Amino acid sequence: MDGASDNDDDIKTTAVASSDKVETLTELEEFSKNLSLELTKGKVNEIYDILTPTVKKQFTEKDLKEAWNMIVADMGNFIELGEISEVIEGNNKTVYVILKYENIHIEVSYYYNESKKLEGIFFDYVTSEEEFVSNDYFEESEITFGKKENPIEGILTMPKDVKKPPVAILVHGSGHHDADETIGPNKPFRDIAHGLARQGIAVIRYKESSIEKVMDKLTIQDDSLNDASQAIKYAQSCGKFNTDKIYLIGHSLGGMMAPKLAADNKEVDGIVSLGGSPRKLEDIVYDQNNILLKEDKSVTEDIFKAHMAEVKMAVDKIKNLKEASSEEILGYPASYWYSLNQIDIAGIAKSLDIPILIAQGSADFQVYADIDYKAWQELLEGKDNVTFRLYDNLNHLFMTSNGMKDMTEYTIMDTVAEEVIDDIAEWILSN
Secondary structure (H helix, E strand, O other): OOOOOOOOOOEEEEEEEOOOOEOOOOHHHHHHHHHHHHHOOOOOHHHHHOEOHHHHOOOOHHHHHHHHHHHHOOOOOEEEEEEEEEEEEOOEEEEEEEEEEOOOEEEEEEEEOOOOOEEEEEEEEEOOOOOOOEOOOEEEEEEEEOOOOOOEEEEEEEEOOOOOOOEEEEEOOOOOOOOOOOEOOEOHHHHHHHHHHOOOOEEEEEOOOOOHHHHHHOOHHHHHHHHHHHHHHHHHHOOOOOOOOEEEEEEOHHHHHHHHHHHHOOOOOEEEEEOOOOOOHHHHHHHHHHHHHHHOOOOOHHHHHHHHHHHHHHHHHHHOOOOOOOOEEOOEEHHHHHHHHOOOHHHHHHHOOOOEEEEEEOOOOOOOHHHHHHHHHHHOOOOOOEEEEEEOOEOOOOOEOOOOOOHHHHHOOOOOOHHHHHHHHHHHHHO
């Protein structure tokens, strides 16, 4: 999570509290440091005590403790404190504290009002710097592409002893991701890149451009399409690859947008959709709420009906948007939904004649085998350019499911199933 602000009047101070270096901390930084150390012992009572009454209505102390326990599950032992930083925005202050665990670092964000009461607390995994790998099979290097004033940083994984190899470009799901598409301790894009390169296929993966400056008017172009199109142009022009073998591998939202990217960029010779869907995003969000709430034993019938009525109203509003506004709907600005409304993914996918691979995990609780994968099959039935693969007991990251069907799936360190990578490699090399 980025603690910086676009406001030039904001003031940010930074301190480090670790085993080898200590700098002066502000009062709130010191306070947040002590709260964080209590967190590492599993204690949340001091944090909960200083939350504002409004925030306390949203969750109990028990809820906070359970959320923290989920975050640190399988993270290994606590090692030490990392960077502590403070951002001042008007009368409010936010303190960010990095906690270093064996398997990953965790960032705790404390949002204080002018009375030094906690307006909110947020936990997130810290994306580490990508590591370049070189071995007998491939070597990695940093690349940049796109506009000079705003270059996109990427990683090229190049197979050794292969002249002009085919190349796969990895396209992220929704949200802001690093080049590895790091989710918890897992790095699915790194797994795919290394696995494909071992089989003679070059891979481009990249850190998504910053979208902070356009968040209130965000579009799907800002979130996904622009960066991917720049990566395609790089693959076509850099002289390193077989330009008749440029493939897109989109995950989640990236898998949904892959047909659009192929239609807009004729250089693309084939697309892979991993956990994507031809349906509208708002319909998927509706189903996610409906299915997950039904499985939550703590949700009463009245709460379920009330919540789903709100979601239904939001979905209807999205479908009837006439133009973009500054209103936020289901966590995204109206401009985002409006831009998606202009794209007919199903129609575009049906019109494509390039090779298409549709892959889905049977245990995916975000995009559904019995709904979304089935929708692909019905839409593309009879087209001889389409291959379908359904993988038993794999989740949305194409890793083995632990059966939890919630975000704890992704707190367990794992790798993308070898079978999936092998199938993609075989498909690329045979097309």
